[in-house]
Amino acid sequence: MTATAAPREYALTSHEVADFRINGVVQAPTWLDVTLAQPHVLSVSVKPGASWGLHEDYIRVALNTPRQHEALIKVKADVRGDVVPSANPLDLGIMRAGNRNEALVRLNSRSQKAFKLGKIAVEGFNARTEVLPCRPKADGCKLVRVVVGKDQPAGSFRGTLHVELPELRTQLPVSIWGFLVPKDYKIRDVTPDPGQSKATAPASLHDELKASTQVKKSEQAPPPGDGPLLKWTASSLDTVYGFQIFRADSEQGPFLLINPKPVLADMNDENPQTFQWRDNDVRHGATYYYSIGILRVDGKKEHLAGPQKVVAK
Template sequence: MLPATALILSLLAAAAPAPAPKTHLDVSPCRIGEHQQFEIVSCDIQLKNDGDKPITISKGEAALPWDTIEQGTTVPAHGTAYLKATVELRDSVGFVKRSFRFHTSEPGPLAVRGASVHAFVSTVLDEIAPKIDFEAVKIDGAMPTKSISLSSREVADFRILAVTDKPAYIDARVGEDGRTVVATLRKDAPWGLQHEKIKLKINAPQQSQAWISVDVNVLGEVAPSGNPFSFGLMRTNAKNEFLLRLTSESGKDFNVGATRLEGVKGKVAAVPCVPAATGCRMLRITVANDQQVGRLQGNIQVELPDSERTLPIEVVGMLLPPDYVVHDFEKELEKSGQASSTASATPSGTPGGLDLKQAIKQEVHKDESAPPPGNGPLLKWSVTNEGTVYAYVIYRADSETGPFVRVNKELIRAADDEGNAFGTYQYRDNSAVSGRTYWYQIGTVKGTGEKAPLSGAQKVVAK
């Protein structure tokens, strides 16, 4: 018989959890650099195996339906292999991360691995994400018309050439100025929240198309009390059940057919309102706890046989384990945003902005690097508190009032120093004609792709 101490140690050893399996597969993110909207770009995701056995890769899939990844390969022992991933950038802008996953022959939780492709995407449009928002529209009322004007300081004479695609329930045309799109909602618009695109052909050599997002919440005879409907914060050890009211505009009773919950694991059923009321039904939604935690987003499809319509209702929420601590970052984010939301360039004697004329004449915060070769106007500037600035662009015009057009083909990357606190820059415009007078402006491009001015117009005579 074992001594008591030995018995306790034996029991502890038996109860100790097995160590997590060690992966032998290293997956490197693929960084494809700077690209333009609507490009289709491929890259090779590197897989390195430091183990003694080959690892089989299979069932590759992309998070977005228009991206693709090779279905599989074999990574040899102590070797390297690659999976080719292809991404359609479409109307993405700024820093972009596209996600993929694949199955491996490694054990347990290592059997499914993830990979990613990273890029910075530019657009020729000044307004980087143009959108027409019809907001809430009653289907039995007047159908609204809205317009949006597009502009580009990257093209000398920017024009919209044609509307190439649009939702069937929207009439869209190019205005007489060649820069405006006029859109009218039609009576046959589907009920509920709709998110669509109007696609345009434009005359920019960098990109041949631009998309306008269209949002509308069409209120038909039957409408939900909230769309989108929020589940809020849910815990995996709680019963996450919700009630959503449906009411008829006319106050008349209506029938509810089949209901489906899509994109979120759970179930939905139509039940009577309590207390009972004419023209009212409830949806009882139960969110399952045995699904991936984190942000949940999907929709409920409600068939309405009396109207021969299907009503989509968007749902969103956050599902977390019971012991997960939720921190309130609101104040810190607000402070951080105030500190870094703008880039300032303030040479000595020029508070509040960049005097480009002085920057051209003399060095600002002395830059020891050699100036770019050539004889054109040399622009120099210094920026403190760069914050979210990713890069700089140079605009030039023949008069103070413009139009200004970008002259630097490649983005001038912001300094990558720790904290992004300070950077000095110079650019020589070798396309300038000697003896001509120009006006220059410097602009910023943030990590989101958003564009903003950094300096006012400054006059320069090319020598």
């Protein structure tokens, strides 16, 4: 986004309380303007004086929810001015020592005006640079050749190309990374041969070991109490941490979280799993609507099932 881009709005949601709101912005990056557009909506814009290049940081906000008092919102931006690089970040890929390992960074003026380059330096790895004219020649265009040094150690590297723009009184940083292997290093293809199957234990032994260690959730006793008992089955749980239960007094909601601790899943079990959870905080004879959500290991939340109407006996 450009430093003059229009503000963007980001809405936060929660099922913990019906009147969810953001109480305030606790901390924000110095290159951002962050305000409340609505009680649950942030308005975010890049400050006009923000430095160019890649930015990554967090906004910390205070919440009115009883279990989660704050939230972190990750923000990433590529702040651009008049002069922009052809790629940022620039991935050099895998290179072999002893070769001439280089890349060209094309710098273009969006206003198509000629510009001068000042000091150019590479930080983070050994390299030299060279300024070249664009082909075909054009106003507002320059090429910077980056040549990885012969003395660059093998392994992964990451750094920044700093380009000074004296007429604009600013500096343009370009992130660069790559991986350098020794000259005689053999790169092997680990893709299995199409005609070759993966080595596995005999089916009978594999099943026997699995059966001896597997906990059959469907055979577990129901949770104690006499409230509504929720039961569900799910599969493909290798990225699922657990499940959250939401309840409402009507089918339209609002649905509020009622289990502070999620119902945990077994990510190592490849078979479908059956889960149970009982809601004992109910009024007998009342009607409730339940919804089940998925909580993945990376923090993402998804809807699984519901709403389901239940009358508490």
